[in-house]
Amino acid sequence: MGERILDVKDLVIHYETDEEVVEAVNKINLTLERGEILGLVGETGAGKTTTALGIMRLLPDKVGHVIQGHILFEGEDLLGKSEREMRSIRGKKISMIFQDPMTALNPVKTVGDQIAEVVELHNHCSKAEALKRAQEMLAMVGIVPERYREYPHQFSGGMKQRIVIAIALACEPDLLIADEPTTALDVTIQAQILDMMRKLQRENGTSMILITHDLGVVAEMCDHCAVMYAGEIVEFGRTEQVFDNPKHPYTQALYQSIPSLDKDVHRLHVIPGMVCDPSNLPEHCSFCDRCTKKNENCAKHDPWIVDVEKGHYAKCFQYTPEWEGSAAAAGEE
Amino acid sequence: MEKNLLEVKNLKKYFSTPHGLLHAVDNVTFNIEKGKTIGIVGESGCGKSTLGKTLMRLHTPTSGQVLYKGTDIASMPIKEFKKNYRSHIQMIFQDPYASLDPRMSVLQLVEEPIRVNNRKLSRAEVSSKAREMMELVGLAKRLENSYPHELDGGRRQRIGIARALSLNPEFIVCDEPVSALDVSIQAQILNLLQDLQEQRGLTYMFITHDMSVVKHISDDIAVMYLGQMIEKCPADEIFRDTIHPYSQALLSAIPIPDVHARHDRMVLKGELTSPINPKPCCRFAARCPYATDKCRAEEPMLRELKPNHQVACHYAEKFVK
């Protein structure tokens, strides 16, 4: 067991507007060990990005609220930090890569300056040293260092994403949160970027949270994997456990609905119905209406997280058949 | 040739840009049989969408022929095309968020094609036909008065499909219809498209960048690179017997949702450039790991290597398994 770098406990995040309260993240628990990659998978609106923004303390002002929970980073609760302390953590200890590389870069500054800026800010070094570091970073992500004097528009989409990654990694953060880093890119470019990220991760030992909707990317990159549905983590485990032996009906159904390259099926498996309205979540299992394996408990109570095998958890009543009996008291609590 | 619904011959679409002539679609030739699906795969900027829009006459082709049931629809005046062929060839658009007018309700959106193409129908007839179409694509009647922004991606794409189908087309260009959707929704839409094809004998041209989707839905697959078709073969063959180095790289780049399939990829260097004033050489030569001087000097033509399997590579024989 390595050292635990991030420990999210019972995190609840709501978006509150005049019209509605969106329950974006509901009591999630996550752990990440140093040097590992955790994949956060789920469909649009499952709360993946909100979780990441919550950890970064970058939820939109006034609207996004952390209702309860703890985010322990290297043993300290990030939720207790002041905005000033957070600023020195962001970029230096935790970095984030956003989905769209086109908007993440400042178009009127050279890429070298943009990398150097972060280094200067956090390492308190001279401009010259920072620029030197910027060139090193460019070389590391596979861009000729001499191009540090060029502007973002002179680079292609894949190159821009490399630069964004270079900025994120410039201060050697302990934790990198990558929010769909390759979704906007073509497959051959995605392959390049993923390859590079894996190489960097191995060399620097950075811990990483990789947010994606692509199960393929998770299978290739991650050590652990958490499947999110309607703001909850419905399944968590080592990637092999989750992929070889999916336990939650949602994960199973998701797996079956992807067209496969090597098997021929005439019709794809479909998950019936649709995701429930996040501003009006049921008190019982959120997936129950679409589930093929539901029993009478599912529409009455919210299931809790069960240890299905060592280090592999699923939030489903299937694995607690004795529910009505002894566990009832614990469930009501 | 009766069985070919559409024959595309040497189709070209060039755009003039400030930097020169952009060869978006360059000398593309292929046939589509009636009732079949041809999948067009390629990365962004390879001209696959332009190809679709050129067949639809949303772009005017620069040169070449498009024979629809034997009539050349590429060179006929646009007025004549609109009058006689518009309803035969329809299109489903990529982004269901952007391709629906936000100020129209679901019913209005589905009514629109019926109304503009059948001036004689009364309001009630138009509405009842639109409701029929909604039912066909699985849109509940209660959604009639909703607006696109209230619906999820899958339902919006169903509206797009209903709009295209309401004109009773025989040929539908599907331009990345599921790329913007989540996997579970994607499966619903793919199944719907398949069902409609079986019921109505539709012919599809399915444009996408997703190899697994294209394999699932297509009978034939054509791979495009920088405006040219570089490989075309039956769908199951492209995965068993990939010949063109680019197709190989494209396949090897797909992340496979299986932990035990972690493999060494063939990672291509560089990126797709835009085909502005291309030199007469193999357009893939700059990124191809096997490129020789011949590749950089001479443009390979699409040639039949095996029955129904065409490749544009000088050294194609070398890569046959």
Add this chain to the structure above:
Amino acid sequence: MSKMHTPAMEKIEKKNAKRKKPLNPTPAYESWKRFRRNPTATIGLIVVAALILVAIFAPLIAPYDFQTQDYAAMMQKPSAQHLFGTDQFGRDIFSRCIYGARYSLIIALFCTIAAFFSGGLLGIIAGYFGGKVDTVIMRIMDIFQAIPMIMMAMCIVAVLGNGIPQLVAAIMFASMPTMARNNRAAILRVRGNDYIESSEAIGCNQFQLILKHMIPNAVGVMIIYFVGFLAVSIMMMSSMSYIGVGLAAPTPEWGLILNDGKSYLTSAPYMMLFPALMIMITCFAFNLMGDGLRDAFDPKLK
């Protein structure tokens, strides 16, 4: 029903319980909701509405006639009888400002409508057809813009004399280029959307495309420009009247009242203060309303 209950949820539940039936959220209704939620915009709307009422009921509100000269009460300071004081002919400035609202609002409306139907239409045509049509129209607009507005107004006044139609024409010509450019941009923005192509694909002709899709989607932005232009027109009109190329003397137009007071700036500053305030408040209100409309119609544009 929810996973967790928070005070914010209870508040909304209470609010929803009060509402009898859910309203159909048409795009127009959503815009109105966004507008109403914006306090500054609402203030702007209220002030504008008040000004319109003042203009309509001017004869009832104004205590005196706007041109009756009262030599017994010349140059009086603001008092209970004369709220804004009187001018050098003993005319009540308050009444003149009240009647001024009539002139300013109506003329501004005419100017904006005229500019909208000349410049705006040209802009829509240029934006839709593009290419050579676009180039020709926009270059003509550029030429128009190169002529200083005041000079054009002076030429018109020199040829045709002072008067409302001349003033409207001058302002219209001066505003046409901007109006054309704005509307062209609005159409171009809508035109780039996929749904235009989608409608073209199902067989809509150009006429249907413009009328059914482009204008309804661009109308929000156009209203924003329209309201913004009302403020600009009021400013232009006042400054032209002030320098004497706008309306003729006895008319109670705010710019003219300002002009009347300018010789007495040191001895009777109130003569300029009140009409200036009226101009300022009006323009400010229109601008607030315009900003609110922009946020309401175009939440992404901020």
